[in-house]
Amino acid sequence: MTFCLVIYLCYLELELLRLRNFKYLNANSNIIFRRAARADYEFTYVILGGGVAAGYAAREFVKQGIKRGELAIISKEDVAPYERPTLSKEYLLPETHARLPYFHVCVGSGGERQFPEWYTDKGIKLILSTEIVEVELNSRDLVSASGDVFRYQTLIIATGSTPVRLTDFGVQGADAKNIFYLGEIDDADKLVEAIQEKKNGKAVIITRNYFGLEVSKAFQKNNFDVSMVFPEDWFISQWFNSVIAASYHSYYKSKGIKIFKSTRAVGFNANSSEEVKEVKLNDGTVLEADIVIVDIGIKAITSLLLGQFEQELGGIKTDAFFRTSVPDVYAVGDVATFPSKLYGNENILWVPVVDHARKSAEQAVKAIKASEEGKAIDEYDYLPHAYSRSFDLSWNFYGIRSGGEQVIFGEMDHVSPLHKFGAYWIINGKVWGTFLQNGTPEENEAMAKVARGQPRVYNLNVLKEQGLSFATNF
Incomplete structure (x- = not known):
């Protein structure tokens, strides 16, 4: 009996050791992911995210002379990194519209377009249509939805940001069809399809930023009746003052765009097909709408990383080289907060603009390579820069x-x-x-x-x- 008990206890110990190498992520679908025991793919450097910052980081890695097979970019999108600002501008125009591969990075800064073939030529593994569902910092593993394990030596987090949604606030009817948030190219494709389907219709743009000004031009060019709704007393108050905004009000009205300021959407009505038909404002105004665009803010994508990093201002806290609180892990672009050398290092900035995404990515790669070579580089000395164009x-x-x-x-x-x-x-x-x-x-x-x-x-x-x-x- 004693011998059998010892055998049984040994069996239990082996089973516990085996189970420690697995992670049950989804009890409903019984998906089991391997962890720690081995990796399916191993890279010296991994960039998590496929946006603007990822493309510029890849370019800097090439400048720094990485070897073939050392770097991988993992993105849930199915296209190579591209200049996202194009989505609210030329992408939506009825004629002479922009389509890939026209606006792959790094054309936004006057550099070479990095087509998918560019990554192959440079020996960079571009892993697309791959969603990472778990980040294991202790074992340096990234686990995909399909169960593949990607192991890194150095990780750059470039997951970017996502639009804040009205459904987050429980706004009545905000889940109706044809209410759009423009974050990725898939969103833009669906919006273009709706524009073509609702020709000469009515569009309502609910906005707090210059994105709304850009989109309004595209809808006006598509012969839509356009209304803009924003909660402040004037346009994009974080960049404009009241005098500049008044000039823009006058200009946009001259283009036939209706403006509703100091108000907000409190509900939506839909038709029998669950498509939005009306926007209800808090002052009682009801606007007809075939399409609604919402741009009320963005938030850093950090859901996979909560509790694993120091955070500040909603992003991952980094130093002037974009190092996080975890060794060999960096964060760049919209997901990072950083000390301001220009305004005093005690001031922490979160600057979700494309200019910073490009420059922070380059700074992080320079810091990584300098650290490997025992060299020093200057601290990130960023001057905040926002820009826009419309009409x-x-x-x-x-x-x-x-x-x-x-x-x-x-x-x-x-x-x-x-x-x-x-x-x-x-x-x-x-x-x-x-x-x-x-x-x-x-x-x-x-x-x-x-x-x-x-x-x-x-x-x-x-x-x-x-x-x-x-x-x-x-």
């Missing part, structure tokens, strides 16, 4: 704006053929932010230089008189 307007904003005083210069009247004007944000007597509409590349560069240099201003009236020349002569 015949384009603008660039550099720096930050938070309180302070504003000096506006130029021709605010959009009847002017140049449509050129700008603004300086003065905080504690220094220029901290600059805005310029329809500037030349050289003028925009000058405005960026001023925002970075933060020159002192002694007389606001003189600054207004100098206008753009204050920057170009700086």
Whole structure:
């Protein structure tokens, strides 16, 4: 009896050891994933995510001289990394619209287009249509929905961000058909299909950002009756002041776009096919709608990583080299928060803009390779930069704006053929932010230089008189 008991206990111990190498992720479907025992694929470097940052990181790895087979990009999308800003602009136009491979990275910064063949030529494994459902930092494993295990030595998290949805707030009827959020190319494809189906229809754009201004142009070009709804007193208050916004209000109204400010959507009505037909606003207004676009914010995609990293401002906290609190794991782009060298390292920034996605990816790769070689690189010294274009307007904003005083210069009247004007944000007597509409590349560069240099201003009236020349002569 004692012998049998010993055999049985040994059996139980072996079973426990075996089960420790498995992870039961989905009891309903009885899917079992291997963990720790072995990996199906092993790479020196893995980029998790296939957005803008992934493409720019891959380019920097190539510049740094990686070997064939060392790097893999894992993306749940089925296309190689592309410039996402195109989705709200040329992608939606009825004519001369943009389609892949036209806007693969790194065309957004004037670089070579990285077609799928580019990755093959460079010896980079592009693993598409693959969703990672578990991240095991201790064993350095990434587990896919199909059960494949990818092991890394160094990981770059570039999962990006996802739109905030009205269903998150329980808005009545927000799950109706033809309510769109534009985050990935699949979303854009479905939106294009709806535009073609609802020709000459009515579109309602619920927005808080410049994305809504860009999309409104596309719908207007598609002969839709367009209404824009936003909760603030003026357009995109995080970048515009009230004077600039008023100019944009006037311009967009001249294009036939209806504007509903200081209001928000509180519900939707649908037809018998469950397609949206009306948008109900909190002031009692009801807008007819065949298509609704929602852009009320974004949030970093960190659900797989909760509790495994230090977090701040909703993103993964990193240092000035985009190292996380976990060794050999980096985070870049929309998913990362980082200390600001320009504004003091005690100030942590979350900057979900494409310019930062590109530059943070490059910085992380440089830091990885420098660490391997025992070298040092400069800290990330980022000047926040947002930009947009729609109709015949384009603008660039550099720096930050938070309180302070504003000096506006130029021709605010959009009847002017140049449509050129700008603004300086003065905080504690220094220029901290600059805005310029329809500037030349050289003028925009000058405005960026001023925002970075933060020159002192002694007389606001003189600054207004100098206008753009204050920057170009700086």
